[in-house]
Structures are given as structure tokens and as C-alpha cells.
Amino acid sequence: MNIKHKLSVNPNTKFIFSTSGSASSIEAKNNTLNELKLNLAYFTFPDFIDAPTYAGLLRSPICKAGAVTGKNGLKTKIINELDWVEPLAKKTKAVNTVINDNGKLKGYNTDYYGLKVALEEHIDKSEIRVKKAVVYGNGGVSGVAYHVLKHLGIDVVITGRNIENVQAKKTELGIVDGFDVDEGFDLLVDATPVSSEKDFLKIALGLDTLLKSCKMVFCHNMPEKDNKHNYLKEYCERHGKHFIEGREMYIPQIVKQYHLMFEGMTNDLGSSINDNDILKEVLRMS
Template identity: 50%
Template sequence: MSDLFKIPLNTKTKLLFSTSGSNSSIHRHNTAIQKLGFNLCYFTFDGEISAKNYTDAIRAPFVNGGTVTAHNGLKSKVIPFLDYVEPLAQQTLAVNTIINKDGKLYGYNTDCYGLHTALTKGIKESKQDIKTAIIYGNGGVSGVAFKVLQDLGIKVTIIGRNTEKVAQKRKELGIENIPHFEGPYDLVVDATPISSSPELEQNTQFIDLVKDAKIVFCHAMPEKDNKKNYLLEYCNQNDISYISGEDMYIAQLIQQYKLYFENLDSQRKITEKDIIEAWGLYN
């Protein structure tokens, strides 16, 4: 563990992995876990790790589970190495939560819940009438976004810089027969890391979508890594409502840790309120 954080370990301590994170996230998650009194230690990997190596690590008998972040397409790449994948994760081609149940790996998607919560809240607060949406990018969040937007009754399509990758993503999701339609679009979902780029406005394909939108949702959280959010700045300057990825992250984290804790101790019932208080969410 980092010198910045000390946690007591014993022979019954279980580990909880993540494919990305920092010393501050190690401190934050372990502090919250200790507040709830679980014998569980959160640990992140530094650098790249393959889907096979990550799932092999989670399968160890002393590991409770692992979080899968969007980096390098891992949310889709881990799927072949799992013993069970819930239907929602199969449909969206995205697993962000893996549970080790006696050596068998179970894959879940709590991102859909998080995005549904964030969009529902953001659209309501904006008081905008949202009937159409476009997803920009073909990363792991694109499948989640397509599913959620359809569930909300919003007409949706996907585009991106790389048309071949977008076409492949549509095929993988089984939506290649859903016709593309032209904008303007009421809602733009940014499924790329472009929000932290100082060259944001030079991507005219993306900016042309944003400038005509009523609302923009960005799944990335540049501020988390002490980076400037150029997309948020652009939206503020142009009177466009902005829904932060943090709203999605918080909602999905609550569901994710309920899965982790239930697997660790099924007799102990941890509520949403318990997790909110331990992590200091919504403060």
C-alpha cells in the first residue's frame, strides 16, 4: 500500500481491485470501507493490464471483486473471461463490476443505472424537452448510453471520427439496422476524452453537434485528474445545459459497492444511505 495510507491486513482480508486510480482514490475508498467495518482492502493497478491478466487476478481466492474502467476498451474485453455476464452487460457490451463467487467470475453493469439517474435528473433540472440525442464516440459508454436513451424514449443515433469503428460498434450492439438520422439533436452524449483537450473547438464535427444542442452529457471527469474541462467551459459560455459524469459515477458507485458488500457478507445489509455517508457523497 501507499505510504499515504495504512490499513491493517490479516489472513481473512479480501482485496478489491480497480484498473485505474490514484493514491487519493486508494485513500478515499479504503477510508469509506473502514467506516463501514468491512475487512476489505481497495487496491488499484498502476499502468496497463490486459483483460486476461486482470480477470486472472480477480479469480484469486483472496479477492472479492474488481472495478473495470473504460480505459483501452477493457469493459468489453473482459467479457470472454467471465463465467457469467448479466443480460444488461451483454446487451451493452460493457462490464464495469466483477464479483468473485467461489472462484467463478460474475460480470455486471451498474453504469446503466448511473447514466439513467444522471440523465433523468439533469433533463428534469434543465426543464428542456428532449426528444432526440446523438452519442459521439464508440467507447464502452456508447453502448450503455444507447440502451439508456432508448429506455427513456429518446430517439438516438451514434457517430464519431472513425466511421469504421462506429459501424463496428453498431454491429456489435445489434443496432446496425436502426437508421441514422440527421440533427440538430436535443442532447449530445460525449463518449470520448475530448473534454480535457485544449483543442476541443478544433474538432468541428463535435462542436457543430454541441452548439445546436440543448443539453450536453460528458462521461469523463477531467477535474478528477486536476485537468481543465474545456467542454464544460464551452457549454457555460454558450448557455448550454451540462450534465456532469460525476452524477453518473456517484449513482453507479452506490449500486456497485452494494454488490461488493453483499458478496463479502450476505448477512449484513448495507443501504444506499450507508454508502452515501461513508463516501461523503452529495456533500
């Protein structure tokens, strides 16, 4: 791996953990921490970890915070292991950020903020009137997307290739569909990782029909981060669909996440870190 900066670790270094398993994230995020001159180190791993085990790791004295990805429903399952959860994360049934506050674990959802920023910006500049939206997928992001869209005054339906899992997600969130998909809709939110697969339309049952019906597509997945092709983006460009990259959500989301993780800290120069400092480094490494 080509590390731009040498990672300096000492007995007082705290760790930020993640379940993403992305090798590129280790380099990019440690470079960010280095540039911000924070005594923190980032580490992620690809192996499955259950909620109690991950919570135990995050509660350890060497840990400052943790990012929670949607593998195996971890964003929802981690909630029962935390000491405090913000109301928004309870509402969406998903936590993607955990802060270790002197051994007490606090859960937050910064995905909501990131997605809201991305959708508002693109709906405004595209001049597409979005009244109805379909969320494809049943992971942690699907619940977040549902609540963001409802907040924006948009009718929502959640669907996916596994109807039983989709129905379980609806029951978990206590929601009912807002309209009949066959009547047409404007926005499709793909909350799955399928966009990096060349045969994604064969893998994601029903997605082909949904794509033909919509005008705008948001893709949560970011295969580009790991130098993979985004076939959903290619499809949308070929068929004239307004496409919103996951990066448009990721940047405001990660700035808010880092704000929570770095709150109360000072860097090696004795200075606190503000959101502009964070944004500058996130953009540089994105």
C-alpha cells in the same frame, strides 16, 4: 500521498481491484472502506492489462471484486472471461463490475443505472424536451448510453472522430442510426476522456459542430477527480448549454457497484452495510 486513515491489512483482507489507474481513487476508496469498517482494500494500477490476465487476477482467492474501466475495450473483452454475465451487461456489451463468487466470476453493468438516473433527473428539471440524442465515442459507455436513451424513448445516433471504430461499435451492438444529425438534435452524450484537454475541439473531430447543435450535454469524463480542468464544462457554461457532470452518473453508479461488492458481508462490528451507509460515504469522499 496524504492518506487520511491508516490502511489496515491482515491475512483475511480481500482486495477490490480497478484498472482506472487513478491515484486519487486509492486514497478516496480506501478511506470509504475504512469508514465502513470492512476488511477490504482497494488498489488500482495504470498499466495496460489484457482481459485474460485481469480475469485471472480477479479469480484469485485474495480478490473480492473488480472494477473494469473502458481502456482498450476491456469492458467488452472481459465478458468472454467470465462465468456468468447479467442480461443487461450482455445487451450493452459492457461489464464494469466483476464479483468473485468463490472463484466464479460474475459480470454486471452499473453504468446503465447511473446514467439513467442522471439523465432522467436533468431532463425533468431542465424542462428541455429531449427527443433526439447523439452519443460521441465508441467505447463501452457509448453502448450503455445508446440503450439507456432508447429505454427513455429517445432516438439515438452514435458517432465519433474515428468512423471505422464507430461503425464497428454499431455492428457489435446490432444498431442503426435513428435520424440524420444534420436535421438537429437535443442532447449530446460525450463518452470520451477528451474534456480534460484544453484543445479538445481540435482533438475530437466533429465535436465542435455537434456542440453548436445541441441544448444539453452529458460529460462522462470526470477530470475534476484528479484536479484537472473540465474544458467541456467551461465551453457549455460559456455557450448556455445545460451541462450534466459525470459525477451525476458516478454517484448512483458507484453506490450500486458497492452494493454488489459488499453483498453478504458484515463489517468489523458484525453489521451488514446498506445503500444509505454507502451513499453517505460516497458523498463524503466525492
